[in-house]
Amino acid sequence: MEKTIISEAKQAELLARMVELQIREADLEEKFVLGSGRGGQKLNKSSTCVQLRHLPTGIEVKCQQERSRALNRFFARRLLCAKVAALAAGGEARRSEEVDRIRRRKERRRRRARNKGESPADE
Helix, strand or coil, X not given: CCCCCCCHHHHHHHHHHHHHCCCCHXXXXXXXXXXXXXXXXXXXXXXXXXXEEECCCCEEEEECCCCCXXXXXXXXXXXXXXXXXXXXXXXXXXXXXXXXXXXXXXXXXXXXXXXXXXXXXXX
């Protein structure tokens, strides 16, 4: 008997989630690209990184969490489901607002740090 990496319950749960979000396998464009980063020679020479693109929404996901291609395919689909659900709930707009708010805060900190170095005695 062949050992499966992902349990059948988790696979069934993912398939149900994909059906719920109306994500079909035919709508997915899947590529396998060379891995990179830490993990050694085996990781850098094999195409274990999974890149998924959902054609109707244009959402792209890249996953290289594990050294196994099968696990990365599973995780990429799960991540894609999360992104499609966030888009459906209007989460992208909230996320971009949050990113803008953080960017403004960091800019204020940079200005303060620059101005801190300038004192009236230096003039």
